[in-house]
Amino acid sequence: MSKGPDMRVTIAGVELCSPVIAASGTFGYGIEFEDIVSINRIGAFVTKGLSREPMAGNPTPRIIETPAGMINAIGLQNMGVHPFIAEKLPKLQRMKDVVVIANVFGFTIEDCLEVIHALNDAPGIAMYELNASCPNTSHGGMVFGTDPELLNELVSRCKQASQRPLMVKLSPNVTSIAQMAKVAADAGADAVSLVNTFVSLAIDIETGKPRIANVTGGLSGPAIKPIAVRMVHEASKAVSIPVVGMGGIVRAEDAVEYMMAGATAVQVGTASYADPRAVENIANGLKRWCSSHNIAHVTSLTGSALL
Numbered sequence: 001m002s003k004g005p006d007m008r009v010t011i012a013g014v015e016l017c018s019p020v021i022a023a024s025g026t027f028g029y030g031i032e033f034e035d036i037v038s039i040n041r042i043g044a045f046v047t048k049g050l051s052r053e054p055m056a057g058n059p060t061p062r063i064i065e066t067p068a069g070m071i072n073a074i075g076l077q078n079m080g081v082h083p084f085i086a087e088k089l090p091k092l093q094r095m096k097d098v099v100v101i102a103n104v105f106g107f108t109i110e111d112c113l114e115v116i117h118a119l120n121d122a123p124g125i126a127m128y129e130l131n132a133s134c135p136n137t138s139h140g141g142m143v144f145g146t147d148p149e150l151l152n153e154l155v156s157r158c159k160q161a162s163q164r165p166l167m168v169k170l171s172p173n174v175t176s177i178a179q180m181a182k183v184a185a186d187a188g189a190d191a192v193s194l195v196n197t198f199v200s201l202a203i204d205i206e207t208g209k210p211r212i213a214n215v216t217g218g219l220s221g222p223a224i225k226p227i228a229v230r231m232v233h234e235a236s237k238a239v240s241i242p243v244v245g246m247g248g249i250v251r252a253e254d255a256v257e258y259m260m261a262g263a264t265a266v267q268v269g270t271a272s273y274a275d276p277r278a279v280e281n282i283a284n285g286l287k288r289w290c291s292s293h294n295i296a297h298v299t300s301l302t303g304s305a306l307l
């Protein structure tokens with residue numbers, strides 16, 4: 001009897017049992033999903049963004065539904081890196097074969113370095129994902145990932161500090177994603193992931209007020225998928241490091257599309273809000289899709305579109 005398709009992929013030396021990963025901010029600290037999802041059967045999960053100090057996030061309303069998507073302005077609420085290491089990580093370590101990717105952010109480069117230094121000393125983390133979509137308060141709030149020089153400085157200093165592979169999560173709110181992917185790769189990134197959410201605005205026309213207290217928020221979900229697939233294609237042409245694609249993946253076929261566009265692996269975010277088992281279902285569905293299309297190794301999908 002055949003063993004079925006080989007679903008393993010490797011990113012920056014880290015082997016995943018499946019290319020399907022749970023995205024940051026949509027899968028808590030992992031343990032909340034322990035009784036719902038077989039976390040060791042998905043490729044990996046990315047933690048909620050971790051900062052130097054705990055953060056309360058933005059005032060509500062901070063999540064709204066939109067046609068084929070959602071806007072969020074959670075404001076990077078999180079418990080902070082030190083409580084994460086003390087309280088959540090030991091529980092994660094007891095869960096066998098779970099690949100943990102720690103998402104890191106800060107409002108200055110020093111903030112990011114401090115988070116990385118703290119995580120370096122902690123066990124049980126496979127990789128870091130550096131969120132470059134944060135405003136840099138030392139540069140008048142310019143978002144790191146929208147300025148090539150700032151991105152270069154952020155990535156090179158974080159890479160120097162990092163004792164684990166560093167994946168850089170790019171902002172899609174740029175003119176040329178290929179340029180930003182190249183900047184990250186040249187600065188030492190071991191992989192890039194994209195996309196984060198698109199800056200967006202929704203207005204309640206009866207009150208004239210913004211529907212999100214923060215005024216603007218980040219758009220995610222199926223509405224952004226065709227733009228994100230295009231960006232993944234452009235980024236993968238520009239760099240030779242692995243590209244991890246995301247944005248609006250809700251079924252296995254979406255994951256196939258991202259991989260054909262050039263992604264080595266994919267992340268699933270908003271879909272987990274509609275169905276907490278979405279990531280596992282997509283991982284299983286991708287395996288079935290490979291079987292039914294006689295694909296022996298899922299890696300052969302990467303960049304296979306005739307573009």
Ligand SMILES: Cc1cc2nc3c(=O)[nH]c(=O)nc-3n(C[C@H](O)[C@H](O)[C@H](O)COP(=O)(O)O)c2cc1C
Binds near residue numbers: 025074131269270
């Ligand atoms: C509620 C919410 C919170 C998020 N929090 C984070 C975060 O803390 N760090 C980060 O890098 N991305 C965060 N993201 C972005 C997602 O990881 C992902 O890049 C984006 O939502 C696009 O994928 P999707 O369409 O599958 O959701 C968040 C997204 C949502 C919807």
